[in-house]
Amino acid sequence: MLAHRSAALAGALALALALTACGSSSDDADTAGGSGEKGGTRVFTADNGKVTIPARPERVVATGYAVPALIEGDAPLVGISSWQRGEPLLSDEDLATYKKLTKVAGESAAETNYEAIAEAEPDLIVLGVPTPVLGDIDMDRLKSIAPVVAVGPTVPSQWREVSRKHADAAGVLASHEADKAAYEAKAAELRKKYQGVLSGLEFGHIGAYGDTSKGTFQREFGGSWGTSVAQDVGAAYYGKVKKAGPGSQSVSEYPSVEELSDSLGEADAITYSVNPDGSVPESVKYAMESKLWKNLPAVKEGRTFPIAYTEAATYQDAMKTLDAIDTSFAPLLDR
Structure with a gap:
């Protein structure tokens, strides 16, 4: 069983890597300035409009729904918000990562610590908050620190699309696609069962x-x-x-x-x-x-x-x- 599962996950990862290599990493993102090179940028479409972001972010701050997606994707995180509701869902390894990462915000958008975010020196900020909650955030202040990508769900079931966009923005889409393939395979097995x-x-x-x-x-x-x-x-x-x-x-x-x-x-x-x-x-x-x-x-x-x-x-x-x-x-x- 373990060998079968390992083979399945390896296959899923290989498929994800192949898909990622076949073109743009998302339907709404365009590359610019040499996305394959260090220092390149691309234009990413988020809830807050089209944002020019690093093609390969090296220091990422994540809040809200972006926190579990980017921890599980091994994104280069330098700060996160608190995400207590999701702690029981994290693996032991990911939970340890979550606990040691600097907390730059609380459970709500209103508890954003702008000074802590600035001290983390991010090159990308990913806000995982619904659009209505963006009013609780000083976007201009955040934009003065680093490019800001805001992507949040409007309905609960949108965690699928939202987590994909978070992973895409942070440069860890291949990991997300591997997880998606493994999930869909298991869901199909249970649906048949x-x-x-x-x-x-x-x-x-x-x-x-x-x-x-x-x-x-x-x-x-x-x-x-x-x-x-x-x-x-x-x-x-x-x-x-x-x-x-x-x-x-x-x-x-x-x-x-x-x-x-x-x-x-x-x-x-x-x-x-x-x-x-x-x-x-x-x-x-x-x-x-x-x-x-x-x-x-x-x-x-x-x-x-x-x-x-x-x-x-x-x-x-x-x-x-x-x-x-x-x-x-x-x-x-x-x-």
Whole structure:
């Protein structure tokens, strides 16, 4: 098994390197000034427009969603923001790297330490924050330090495209493509494994961001944090947000717990987010302890499935999510 996995990863890396060598590293990036030479530049299209960046960055600062993508890609990082939510998803080696890197920002964009970024002397700054959050950042001040590439998701499932752009900007696209190939191969294997038992089932999902103080739970639909990786395995999530809003509000909503039956009464099966150690978050437990929970058809049929690592933001992260889904769905094969 180990030899097979090593061979598969080697093949994926070789494919990624070949793809990278075949042309521009992204559909929206053009090279200029001799991209193959040290000191060359290229034009990169980001959320903040077209930015001239080093073709081969040597000192990179990363924040937000860019942090795991660039740590896992072995980018030349000299400073990062805090990324506590993703710590359980990092490998031991990557977690050690994360901990030793200088922190130049906190968990939110408003906690950006411009002096610390300047002291790191980056030649590229990659901001992994959604466009609406850019208003919390002094972009002119950052641009005076180094070229700034801002790329963030508008919906949770965009971690795929966003992480690719982060890797592309930082010059580690080959590593990203290898991770993508390995993930897609594993997802295809699981999709085939569970095709017979998932076909025809309509899923609902309870996310981890409900607010017990307000008496609400989080219902996630397709394309959200708790659902996007499971969809790659073949789980189909029905329904849509009643009143869609911007960003994640287009793929999740927050009904009151009294609306549990209305929200999930048509679900054949229910997945729900759990902590990395398998424990149930209070926000999810709140819904599951409701008297209405036990009367849901999916609960009566014993079709409720915990999913850990639902906050994956890279293909390496999502491999852990696939493992968690495989473990959770396995009992379906015994029915």
